[in-house]
Every structure is written in C-alpha cells, then in structure tokens.
Amino acid sequence: MSIRPLSVPGGASRRFATDHALLDLFADIMSARAADRQARGLRRTDAPSRSDANRLSLSLDAYANALEQYRLPVPPVIRDELRLRRGLPS
Numbered sequence: 001m002s003i004r005p006l007s008v009p010g011g012a013s014r015r016f017a018t019d020h021a022l023l024d025l026f027a028d029i030m031s032a033r034a035a036d037r038q039a040r041g042l043r044r045t046d047a048p049s050r051s052d053a054n055r056l057s058l059s060l061d062a063y064a065n066a067l068e069q070y071r072l073p074v075p076p077v078i079r080d081e082l083r084l085r086r087g088l089p090s
Helices: 011-041 048-069 076-087
Strands: none
Touching: 011 048, 048 076
16 A cells, blocks of 8 residues: 655645545554454464454554654554564564
C-alpha cells in the first residue's frame, strides 16, 4: 500500500482528506487486532494467527508511514507495538 501526499488546495480540504485516510488506516488496525486476538484464542493445529499477526504488522506499518508522511507524530503505543512485532520471528 502506497500513501501519497494529497495535493488538495486549501488547508481545510487537505486536513479532511488526511483525517479520512488516517481513519481508514486506523480502522484496518482495529480490524486486524480483532482478527489476531480471535485467532490467538482458537486452539487449532493450523496457524491462522500467523497470517493475522502479519496483517496486523502491515496495518501498523502503513499507519505509521502515513503519519510520518503527513508530518504527524507516531503515538508511542503504535511505535512500540510495531517495534515489538518487527522483532518477533515471522
């Protein structure tokens, strides 16, 4: 997923478009967290949690990249979770 800066004239329109993009990315994080949490609760022989964990890691990474691109700070909770997930074996 590639995030490009928006070229919308005017501050208010640009801010709304930025908020909308970030809200969509944050919704992806929440959905991936729910799937990961559900997969970790299952006791099955296959490993569905691995793909859910990868999805969550990708969602966190996309959100952090978008925040940095819009020159906004990455919340410490997101930064720390992303750092933790990058350190885990895949």
